[in-house]
Amino acid sequence: MTDTKKAPVSPRHRARELALQGIYEWKISGSTATQIGRSTGDDKSLGRYDSELYQQLLRGAIAQHEALDAQIAPQLDRALDELSPVEYSVLLLGAYELFHQPEVPYRVVINEAVELAKTFGGSDGHKFVNGVLDKLAAQARAVEVAAR
DSSP states (O other), X not given: OOOOOOOOOXXXXXXXXXXXXXXXXXXXXXXXXXXXXXHHHHOGGGOSOOHHHHHHHHHHHHHTHHHHHHHHGGGOSSOGGGSOHHHHHHHHHHHHHHHHOTTSOHHHHHHHHHXXXXXXXXXXXXXXXXXXXXXXXXXXXHHHHHTO
């Protein structure tokens, strides 16, 4: 008999999942980062997650969305408003990390975003996310990317 249990999710990955869901909620409902963060903090069923990272990602991505949109838009093959809310949310989160979390290696940022797109997005959305974030990494982390 094989064990089909998944490995436990790291608290940092779980924080990214929750931040993605919060960004999605913001995009769909217009709730503020404060409202979303408060409701998440009150929910005890969410499992272990890095609450500091969660708050940084959620608040940062939403607060910086206009500047990040300006970085993301030129990398797209369609208009920003034509993206699915999930693709948009994953790209916004990934772009925020690339531009504002330099302590996280760019390959980790891209890998995490691809995993989120696989989990929450459409069938080939992860390929699209990978391509866009790869182009953004070349801008945001030029020295780091060149060193690979």
